[in-house]
Amino acid sequence: MSTVVRLSEARKADLRCALCPIRDRAVCAYSGPEELKLLEVIKSYRTYQPGEEIAAMGEETAHIGSVVQGTVSLSRLMADGRRQMVGLLFPGDFVGRIMLPTAPYDAVAVDEVTLCLFERRRFERLLAESPDLRRRLLEMTLDELDAAREWMVVLGRKTAREKLASFLMILVRRAAIATGGEARDGLRIALPLTREAMADYLGLTIETVSRQIGALRRDGLITLEDARHLVVHSVAALREAAGDDA
Amino acid sequence: MSTVVRLSEARKADLRCALCPIRDRAVCAYSGPEELKLLEVIKSYRTYQPGEEIAAMGEETAHIGSVVQGTVSLSRLMADGRRQMVGLLFPGDFVGRIMLPTAPYDAVAVDEVTLCLFERRRFERLLAESPDLRRRLLEMTLDELDAAREWMVVLGRKTAREKLASFLMILVRRAAIATGGEARDGLRIALPLTREAMADYLGLTIETVSRQIGALRRDGLITLEDARHLVVHSVAALREAAGDDA
DNA sequence: CGAGTTTTTGAATGGTCTCAACTGGAGTGG
DNA sequence: CCACTCCAGTTGAGACCATTCAAAAACTCG
Structure with missing residues (x-):
């Protein structure tokens, strides 16, 4: 989050908060028109290329903000290279740690990412005065905590096959929400992550990820169009394979 | 959190907020004297025996509150029994999910636990009016999120030996804070968890936990007084064994 | 087309789990 | 006081799942 590229006024007008695609889910979801105006003044957009670093662990971050488009990964690197x-942040999610000067983990753009950024200082000042922002931020943080704990079950107790199926189920749920409804069989899914990124997410090696995708394919749960696109034939069967039944 | 045992007025007086052992770290840490009075009126204490259920996943919780004494575990149970x-909540930590009616996981008293409880409705009403409570709660939730993510690294990437050492390091840090300073070699530590609970925390089996404790003992990093008490001979060596170097 | 990267596949190793038996301490009752 | 049970923890042997190392295949981009 070093330099912030400011868009032209014309482009900026296109991105009025009222027209923002994540208006209803971002930190600003509960903000009224007056607050939106304040945010509109201090916000700026920046686009990151796939693999580009957004923030590095331990370093100061001058900006924080929302994912408008794309996927952002948060990860930690061990001394010997294990990651x-x-x-995993999707559009609407918040990037950056409030109340701490430095980033607690590495943030990297998985695909092309657009962020709606605020200068940390200014945003925290606004936060101090806005119950709506605070309420939404608390809500989002609690949801993220639940998601993190859910994932701890996957990392600690699930088999490689269950891990893969669990990951695909996350994408299925997201795709279902995006297409505005129920998760239907035959859904086509784009994998935003490389095999390596999936391995880092699932606590596996790339080889095991590859093998388990192959196994799910051989068992008829999915079909691969190419390495990054697949079709889910039975959502129920995939959920079953994921090991949870809720 | 079904029925709440109200203490006698005499006992209650002993537990005035101003004298509370977790006054400086709990949700109420930033609350001024007026707010403390409000909290004092609606709070109640309850003690749980080791192994007693505090809240069950999916069920409504009428109360939320702070751990005053003891250790509380939060866990999720899979359909086939994997847990x-x-x-892991220690004194000062907050128990219960705000903004959701039902508990997202099982909460169990590990040892004898005393909670300072508030009726959920009343507390949330107070929360809506108190910036101090909200600020502290956000801060605590962010810290818990960081801790959860830290633990994801342990679950996803560390070996059994590193997991054990990481867990012991958590206890060492806590003990160091409690005795008010640096983590010194020769520190004596009480294990609040059974082998089974440790296994559930670390994503291992009880046998592996037992074997790894044995290995750390054989390697001279620790000495066992009995199954639940040990002495750490070299904090540096233990940190090394945990696989992190910060 | 050719170089580099990502993904897949194969074979062997090894760490953790499973199943089973044993140990030791706490509590109980004759 | 001793025999007994019960439970938590330890120890052992073998199996299995994921990893490691190695190489081939598929894809991307100049």
């Missing part, structure tokens, strides 16, 4: 992903 | 602990 564990600890979060 | 993963997703949090």
Whole structure:
């Protein structure tokens, strides 16, 4: 989050908060028109290329903000090179740690990412005065905590096959929400992550990820169009394979 | 959290908020004297025996509150009996999910636990009016999120030996804070968890937990007084064994 | 087309789990 | 006081699942 590229006024007008695609889910979801105006003044957009670093663990971050488009990974790197992903942020999710000057993990753009950024200082000042922002931020943080704990079950107790199925189920749920409804069989899914990123997310090696995708394919649960696109034939069977029955 | 045992007025007086042992770290840490009075009126204490259920996943919780004394485990149970602990709460930590009617995981008293409880409705009403409570709660939730993510690295990427050492390091840090300073070699530590609970926390089996404790003992890092008490000979060596170097 | 990267596949190793038996301490009752 | 049970923890042997190392295949991009 070093330099912030400011868009032209024309482009900026296109991105009025009222027209924002994540208006209803981002930190600003509960903000009224007056607050939106304040946010509109201090916000700026920046686009990151796939693999580009958004924030590095331990370093100061001058900006925080929302994912408008794309996927952001949060991960931690061990001294010997082992990496564990600890979060995957989608449009609407909040990037950056409030109340701490430095980033607690590495944030990297998985695909092309657009962020709606606020200068940390200014945002925290606004936060101090806005119950709506605070309420939404608390809500989002609690949801993220639940998601993190849900994932701890996957990492600690599930088999490689269950891990893969669990990951695919996350994508299925997201795709279902995006297409506005129920998760239907025959759904086509784009994998935003490389095999390596999936391995880092699931606590596996790339080889095991590859093998388990192959196994799910051989068992008829999915079909691969190419390495990054697949079709889910039975959502029920995939959920079953994921090991949870809720 | 079904029925709440109200203490006698005499006992209650002993537990005035101003004298509370977790006054400086709990949700009420930033609350001024007026707010403390409000909290004092609606709070109640309850003690749980080791192994006693505090809240069950999926069920409504009428009360939420702070751990005053003891250790609380948060865990999730899979359909086939596999269990993963997703949090370990110590004095000062907050128990219960705000903004949701039902508990997202099982909460169990590990040892004898005393909670300072508030009726959920009343507390949330107070929360809506108190910036101090909200600020502290957000801060605590963010810290818990960081801790959960830290633990994801342990679950996803560490070996059994590293997992054990990581767990012991958590206890060492806590003990160091309690005795008010640096983590010194020769520190004596009480294990609040059974082998089974440790296994559920670490994503291992009890046998592996037992074997790894044995290995750390054989390697001279620790000495066992009995199954639940040990002495750490070299904190540096233990940290090394945990696989992190910060 | 050719170089580099990502993904898949194969074979062997090894760490953790499973199943089973044993140990030791706490509590109980004759 | 001793025999007994019960439970938590330990120890052992073998199986299995995921990893490691190695190589081939598929894809991307100049």
